Amino acid sequence: MELKKQYIVNEDNQKVAVQLDIATFEKIENVLENYALVQLMNEDKSEAMTVEDAKKYYASLDKA
Template identity: 50%
Template sequence: MKMNPNYIVDEHNHRIAVQLDIKTFEKIEEIFENYALYHLMEKEDNDDETLDLESAKEYYTTLEK
């Protein structure tokens, strides 16, 4: 994934923020969501009902974006 960040700087030329194009941001957001979902599914001490991979994928597609 190629990123072309635009940095926002303060009066001392210190970077204080970054702008990314929306496609890059959405891809990063998707990666974080998948990472978190994977770790929730792998958590061994979770007493909640567990789903197999296919059921989890099906459930995940029903969640609001």
């Protein structure tokens, strides 16, 4: 991914911030969110339901 960035500098011409276009920012944000979700899923030590158990549970829900 090409990062189109612009630097913001102070009066001493030192870089103090980076400005990204919104499309690039949204791509980075999406990657970070997906990474965090995968990390949470990998840390989850609870038991996974079988497909059959999930179907039984879904069938037992009140369908208002």
